[in-house]
Ligand code: BEZ
């Protein structure tokens with residue numbers, strides 16, 4: 167081992183794995199080590215650059231806590247989260263997209279047709295559609311979680327001026343697979359940029375903005391859980407999402423709403439201000 171060279175180090179390291187190493191662990195770690203070593207050789211990594219990288223990882227650990235995970239943000243802004251989503255998205259169903267750091271378990275239940283606007287200000291919108299399987303059949307008992315920003319671009323949990331669970335609900339579909347609710351339009355917002363992930367954005371002249379979106383998790387027995395987002399087609403950041411979450415099947419038109427055409431069970435039907443919009447969006451779940 168004392169004659170180790172840049173050309174022999176990688177194979178030497180990989181040869182050290184014991185016979186009981188799980189084959190998938192060996193496959194993943196071998197590829198990771200090979201790419202890491204090739205990367206260092208390709209760019210001629212200096213000591214200063216290597217130290218800077220380690221300092222960034224150290225700072226990511228220091229800035230992370232139960233509410234903020236800077237390592238996930240690294241993965242997001244470097245496109246890894248979206249790449250993993252895309253290579254694992256089955257064909258013929260709704261595409262998945264990033265979960266983001268602002269999901270909170272335990273959102274209150276809202277019946278189909280319920281109102282989530284409450285005291286929130288902002289352009290009003292009815293969001294509705296169906297949860298279906300790949301044959302188009304409605305899925306009964308699908309649980310949809312929805313969370314979004316208020317008009318100020320902040321999520322409850324992030325913003326002390328909002329009540330706990332503001333603009334967060336859970337809704338269960340009936341036999342027709344339908345969901346519907348009234349809410350306000352979410353606002354675009356920047357991902358946190360005061361940590362080392364933000365330093366990467368600044369160092370490369372990138373902005374931190376995400377297009378506005380509605381976050382969804384859709385779960386149903388016998389189906390794969392879908393984590394996704396729905397974006398308005400007229401958002402100025404649609405083609406420059408800082409975390410690469412936009413897919414064309416997730417872009418929806420916010421169409422002008424017609425009160426008379428609204429289903430009778432929309433709780434806020436009579437209270438909706440003129441100028442409200444309607445978003446129709448169906449979820450198609452792959453089998454488990
Ligand atoms: C979000 O959509 O909430 C989000 C996603 C990735 C990074 C930061 C925020």
Ligand code: FE
Nearest residue numbers: 266268379381
């Ligand atoms: Fe978000």
